[in-house]
Amino acid sequence: MSGHRRALLFFHHIYSSKKRAFIRAESLALSVTGVCKVGRPGVLAVQGPDASVQEYVGKVKVPQEHHGFAQITERSLLRSDFDGRAARSTRTS
Template sequence: MLFSRAFFMFHHIRARRKRDAIRSLAESMDIRGVCKHGYPGFLYVEGEDTSIQAYIKEIKRMKWQSVEVRRKETANLPNKTPIDAEFTRLAGPLTIIEVETSKEMSEILRTAGLGDFLRKAMVGASE
């Protein structure tokens, strides 16, 4: 199984309709993540690679002032590996959790062991 994580940066995420779409789309694709709405907007997601690729495509289809996938990582996991394998970092339900501040998002990702991924996404480093 290919497993991926991706980090998006938006000019902003304000509209309730788009915030709801970000969450419901993730839930329909068994994706877990964290979204910081407002100015700027950030979104971290993780799940099976085919779902992440489709999710990226759908998010980019939506009308945004600007959206960019700042970082994406993929790992090949054994088929028997459950979705909560070592590569998966976030715990909890398969949905998008909303936070108010960049600090909250950073704390969640760092606590999940994603500090290096976040740092590289913020400086625009790609693999």
């Protein structure tokens, strides 16, 4: 069984519409789900299969010396934690 990984990425900022489009396109291509907070600071939280999240983080992160970047990851082997399907967004008022 492959593991599940969550990553929380902090950026100095996320403003560029090209960067936001890239973030979304890569998440769809690698089957990871998450949320993105644009502006300053930029925050990106993603989850999915271990290998997919690692590849995704490698593609979207910028070098630490460029506008500051921090990363926190969590790995889980619990199957009940992730069923492989895209999560549905729910909003409460």
